[in-house]
Amino acid sequence: MGSLNVAGMGFFLGPCTARPCRSFVAMSVALPVMEAFYTVQGEGRYTGQAAYFVRLGGCDVGCTWCDVKESWDVHAHPLRTVEDIVRDAQHHPGRLAVITGGEPLMHQLGPLTAAFIQAGFRTNIETSGSHPLSGEWHHVCLSPKKFKQPLPQAYERADELKVIVYNKHDLKWAEEQAAQVTAGCTLYLQPEWSKREEMMPLIVEHVKAHPRWTISLQTHKYLNIP
Ligand code: SF4
16 A cells, blocks of 8 residues: 555655554655744744744735735645754754744644654744644744634634734734633734834834733844844
8 A cells, every 4th residue: 555645734644564553654744844944033922032943835814914925825835854844953953943834734733743842842833823723832822813813722722822913903803812812821912014113103002001912023024034
């Protein structure tokens, strides 16, 4: 029996030869990788920390202001095995892996996080929450989008809620989002980059009036690092 590519999941399954096991076992898993690089996390709770970023291809959310539209087409990016991805990450001293996209949860991420954790990494994800959660995560950053709203489980699991503020109404929408996360979830308001000068005064006033929120800036863009 040959290997089986489970459509859209990046899984290559083959017959089990070990005991105990189910009838199939993951032999090799490949994911579409738009880019992977070692840098410093620029935003959110882990700002300033060295991290290995893996940007997976594929997104069906469709944010009009998206700054990585080239990630949307899942077929536009080379498939790389989990082993290959983690091997490259291990060449750097940092042990924080950030999985982003695109929308990374369009893929089954269990094998990737298992490999990273086995290699001694902490695993963070940045997601819109619009697809079912897979994988083992030390930290979940939920960045909800109006264009395709999160599933209920995303609010329950979020360690960090990061709302991108593109217009004034997004502040009202941010409160609606915050009402759905747990009490321990950290709340961030982050100006959309092209609207930052217009939105920052509104965000500052909102944070002053609603101190549960914290401002997140895309510091990597100010510092001109990837
Ligand atoms: S969810 Fe992220 S990658 Fe997808 S369209 Fe929105 S900003 Fe772009």
